[in-house]
Amino acid sequence: MPGRSPRRSTPQPATCRTCWGGSDSGPAFDAYATAWEADAKTLTDALHELADKIRASKGAYGGSDGLVSTQAARVRVGDGTVSTMPAYAERPSALASY
Secondary structure (H helix, E strand, O other): OOOOOOOOOOOOHHHHHHHOOOOOHHHHHHHHHHHHHHHHHHHHHHHHHHHHHHHHHHHHHHHHHHHHHHHHHOOOOOOOOOOOOOOOOOOOOOOOOO
């Protein structure tokens, strides 16, 4: 039929390997895919281990955060005013004897 492209058949795997890279491309790809899957599994396991550690530390710090909040609420400061100035005190001067 005019205007239609001819129907193409999908090459079989053996044909694909010979057409696109030669006869050694199949085993090379299989080795690559196996190594990639092993690496992906290693990364997945590492991420799960890290997530477990984060959950454990979050639980440990969550309890102490509540304790700090409770203890901080009990702190009383003099007359209620807070200053960043140092407390006044008589200090001997090194130059007083001159």
